[in-house]
Amino acid sequence: MNKLGINKLVLIGVGLIGGSLALDLKRAGRVAEVVGIDIDADNLARALERKVIDSAHTGIHAAALAAADVVLIATPVGTLPAICQSLAPLLPAHTIVSDVGSTKQLALQAFAQYLPQHYPQCVAAHPIAGSDRHGALAAQFGLFEGKKCILCPHEAQDSGSLNSVSALWQAAGADLYTLSAAEHDAIFAAVSHLPHLMAYAYVHQIGSADQRQALLHFAGSGFRDFTRIAASHPAIWADICLANRESLQDLLQQQQQQLAFLQQCLQQQDAAALRDYFQAAKAVRDEWQQGQS
Ligand SMILES: NC(=O)c1ccc[n+]([C@@H]2O[C@H](COP(=O)([O-])OP(=O)(O)OC[C@H]3O[C@@H](n4cnc5c(N)ncnc54)[C@H](O)[C@@H]3O)[C@@H](O)[C@H]2O)c1
Numbered sequence: 036m037n038k039l040g041i042n043k044l045v046l047i048g049v050g051l052i053g054g055s056l057a058l059d060l061k062r063a064g065r066v067a068e069v070v071g072i073d074i075d076a077d078n079l080a081r082a083l084e085r086k087v088i089d090s091a092h093t094g095i096h097a098a099a100l101a102a103a104d105v106v107l108i109a110t111p112v113g114t115l116p117a118i119c120q121s122l123a124p125l126l127p128a129h130t131i132v133s134d135v136g137s138t139k140q141l142a143l144q145a146f147a148q149y150l151p152q153h154y155p156q157c158v159a160a161h162p163i164a165g166s167d168r169h170g171a172l173a174a175q176f177g178l179f180e181g182k183k184c185i186l187c188p189h190e191a192q193d194s195g196s197l198n199s200v201s202a203l204w205q206a207a208g209a210d211l212y213t214l215s216a217a218e219h220d221a222i223f224a225a226v227s228h229l230p231h232l233m234a235y236a237y238v239h240q241i242g243s244a245d246q247r248q249a250l251l252h253f254a255g256s257g258f259r260d261f262t263r264i265a266a267s268h269p270a271i272w273a274d275i276c277l278a279n280r281e282s283l284q285d286l287l288q289q290q291q292q293q294l295a296f297l298q299q300c301l302q303q304q305d306a307a308a309l310r311d312y313f314q315a316a317k318a319v320r321d322e323w324q325q326g327q328s
């Protein structure tokens with residue numbers, strides 16, 4: 036046992052987020068051994084080369100899970116139910132299960148439905164850090180340093196498991212916050228999932244334009260800054276958007292009202308309304324930026 040009691044971490048999904056946490060925990064001496072499970076054998080080979088993990092499996096097997104202290108699920112959120120179902124007969128009694136997914140109600144539902152014996156030891160977590168890159172090659176040290184990590188404890192939560200998972204994220208430098216899963220999903224629909232949808236929609240508009248080549252040729256930093264997140268992993272984002280579809284449908288409706296207002300300002304050549312609208316948006320953006328420092 037090391038100082039946290041985490042001898043063996045089983046990481047399911049050895050990508051940007053899971054891989055980055057594994058790197059930090061290994062460097063901090065908080066885990067002795069990391070076993071990687073991933074459906075992508077090439078990705079596992081890269082993870083082994085980069086020492087993100089110590090051993091690799093392409094499926095969820097008893098041998099991989101034997102004596103696991105923590106199982107961390109870091110796959111697209113839509114895979115959680117099936118993964119929990121596969122884990123159920125194989126988990127040692129003491130194992131803590133956690134996830135890193137961008138939506139939390141689905142995670143708690145999957146834990147409750149497929150891991151009822153372990154439910155008190157299941158801890159839903161979400162680091163608010165990442166990028167448009169993916170896979171083990173994108174895993175990096177220090178990704179979570181100074182970033183928020185949201186924990187969504189549930190009604191049957193075992194406090195020891197919650198503390199152990201909290202300690203892992205703190206070891207990676209994250210600042211911990213607690214929200215209910217419903218609060219979490221409503222907030223991140225607005226500040227993460229909606230902007231991703233809008234970036235995808237805007238890039239589609241450009242990509243389907245007759246002048247596509249010229250538009251892309253001359254696009255500069257405004258285009259780059261607004262569209263970076265449209266380069267994110269399609270499978271990760273399809274799962275997030277579907278898992279949070281109800282909030283997102285409401286938010287898209289609200290966004291259409293914003294666009295309709297802009298149409299009206301342009302039609303009426305209303306410079307004052309546009310200036311006020313942009314000024315109010317700038318004030319919100321400036322307020323956010325100040326809160327970051
Ligand atoms: N990318 C971000 O910015 C970010 C930030 C915070 C949280 N998240 C969440 O973290 C999770 C992982 O995202 P990521 O960005 O690390 O993605 P990633 O693509 O870098 O890594 C996911 C890995 O899971 C593997 N995988 C997919 N299905 C699997 C399955 N059924 N069994 C085993 N392995 C499987 C993939 O091969 C891949 O290596 C997602 O739930 C995402 O919502 C992402």
Ligand SMILES: O=C(O)C(=O)C[C@]1(C(=O)O)C=C[C@@H](O)C=C1
Binds near residue numbers: 165166226267
């Ligand atoms: O930086 C990015 O590319 C991100 O999209 C990171 C981001 C975000 O929207 O802020 C994306 C999804 C997460 O669940 C958490 C962080």
